[in-house]
Amino acid sequence: MSLRIKLHLLIAVLTLVLVATMVALFVGDTRRSVGEEITASSRIAQQLLSRLILVGAQDGLDDIAEYLRGLGRVRSNDIVLYDADGRALYHSPEPTYKAGRSAPDWFAHWVQPTPQTRSIEIGRGGRLVIRSEASRAVLDGWDDLKRLLGVALALFAAVNVIVYVVVGRAVTPFERILRGLREMERGDFHVRLPALRGREAGAMGAAFNHMAEAIESNLEARREAAESAARLAAQRTLTGALHARIEEERRALARELHDELGQQVTAIRSLALAIARRAEDDAAMRNAVQALTATANQLYDSMHAMVPRLRPLALDSLGLVDAVADLVDDWRLRTTGIRYETALAPLGDEPGDAVRIGAYRIVQEALSNAVRHARPTRIEVRVAVEDGALAITVADDGIGLPDTPEHAGRFGLRGMRERAEALGGGLQIASAPGTGCTVRVRIPLDQPEPPR
Ligand SMILES: Nc1ncnc2c1ncn2[C@@H]1O[C@H](COP(=O)(O)OP(=O)(O)OP(=O)(O)O)[C@@H](O)[C@H]1O
Ligand SMILES: [Mg+2]
Structure with a gap:
């Protein structure tokens, strides 16, 4: 779920909780005010009618009925006058206020106080029954609640639209940063972000660009280091091969010197000996042959000294x-x-x-x-x-x-x-x-x- 949706949902839930709290408080208030109104109004009705009956103690039931007809409906009270036989002589009229409408039962159930009934004996077997009737007060509460809900819903919708737009604008730069990071993850380190709106996003965008530059130059340095390490390794291999080659040549040279030159110098010495034997009488020849033998010996010795140095x-x-x-x-x-x-x-x-x-x-x-x-x-x-x-x-x-x-x-x-x-x-x-x-x-x- 995207950050934008998450934030939006969070704000929506918070707003709903706020509205629900307001409704609960309102319902509580309505319940109290309806209760208070009904109690006050039935107390007034009882006081009024008790006093009336006391004053007109000589009046007959018909006179009282007549008086009550003239009085009409006393708010939030149903008034019924019974004779000694229990017949209703008078019944207060239905309310005309918001006539024909009533609050839903569940709402009435929430806010309606327990109905109170008071019966007043009026002599000659007559009886006046006053019953509290809260349907109008409840309907007033219901109408107020509907208004409140209407305003709350309009507010809810407006807040959500505003939040959606504002959060969207605030989150867009971060989505751009996220896209940049994903591109980097795929190995594209050339990616750079444009200047981003907002202080935090702007700073993050700049930090992102610095990071990308640092990574890129680091990679470049590593590549160069790897290249020079490879070059060095190749040079070392070449040096090793050259040394091996030189040693091989030296070994061959030592062998040649020893086998070929050694044989030939030995042959020269043998020839010199043969000549010396034949020229025993010729002193000059003998001296020349001795010099030749000495030179051949020197040659042999230096060849022998040279061989171990070569190999x-x-x-x-x-x-x-x-x-x-x-x-x-x-x-x-x-x-x-x-x-x-x-x-x-x-x-x-x-x-x-x-x-x-x-x-x-x-x-x-x-x-x-x-x-x-x-x-x-x-x-x-x-x-x-x-x-x-x-x-x-x-x-x-x-x-x-x-x-x-x-x-x-x-x-x-x-x-x-x-x-x-x-x-x-x-x-x-x-x-x-x-x-x-x-x-x-x-x-x-x-x-x-x-x-x-
Ligand atoms: N053990 C040592 N004590 C003092 N100086 C030294 C020692 N080894 C080398 N040097 C100095 O370092 C220099 C370089 O030595 P290097 O072996 O590279 O060259 P070289 O011996 O002069 O000539 P060659 O190429 O024949 O070896 C020498 O000329 C010498 O001055
Ligand atoms: Mg040296």
Whole structure:
């Protein structure tokens, strides 16, 4: 049921209750006033007739009848004169006031007082009976009530028409607001309301428009955020794929170097040995062959040194934790004055290749940075599994990071961060001048391999 109908019904019911109360009060009043009128008038009639009979005590019944005929009807009283035999000698005439009409029985029943009858003995066996008769007073009450009802009904109709129109005008703006809300519910956030009539409705309309604007700009911001999150995710996937590709190329290169170049350098050394055997007498030739052999050996050694850098063999054969331990040992041998500490917890299941190589490269870069830039006396490397993620920490007690460490042409810190993010994790660096630098990385272990 609409608000307009509800309000209208409420006002109609209230008006009806008002009218009903008025009618009830009126009926109560009428009942009292009729009662009072009838009592007063029958008392007057009794007094009058008693006095008359006293004065004309010598008169015969016919004289009294004659007198009564002359008196006519006394309002609200029926008067009957009986002789000694009980015959009616006189009966007061029917009322002429509003003759032929009477109030409905139910109304008379409500307002009519109990009829009173008084009998006066008048000597010589005669008797005068006076009976109260309220039908005229009741009819007056009924006529007044009809008038009152007529006015009340006209008022009722007028009030209802006015209320219907006024409430309709007052409610229309709210119906407009409701329509706006429904449109929003259906997902149309472009909806705006015109200036609405009335102070409250106007304020609500303005608030509605502000709300719609706020929702719209919020949605826009969310859409943009979702778009940039999707772009970021795509970039990370691409970075992950690039790293995977680079590692694959490095692995292939390491294999080629080891298998092809290694074989060929070995062949050169064998050839050099054969030449040396044949040119035993030729000192110059012998020297040249020795130089060739030495160069081939150097080539072989540098090829061997290069292979593990391209693809840390320990990573494939020993797993991440031991490969990291190997890496730290390597730096321990190559540096002096630095104490290396490790806390490398066994990982349980070995992580997938992408996580393994990513984590290894991050430790490699963080260690290399600490040694090259920090001038530390102590470096600590920790690897553990925490809450389903690989947690890596490389901390030094060196000079700390400069104010803007990530600058153009430097790729180490950026590369570490990108690697961690491409694997769905993140990197944090804590550092203050003179207090060293701590690199913390988290990489979730439960993740799909990045596409190649
Ligand atoms: N552990 C550290 N202690 C102090 N300074 C550091 C540390 N790690 C990095 N830095 C500073 O941050 C800068 C950026 O490091 P980043 O690894 O990005 O580049 P880089 O090591 O200089 O070059 P590369 O691209 O070869 O890694 C470094 O030049 C160095 O000044
Ligand atoms: Mg670096």
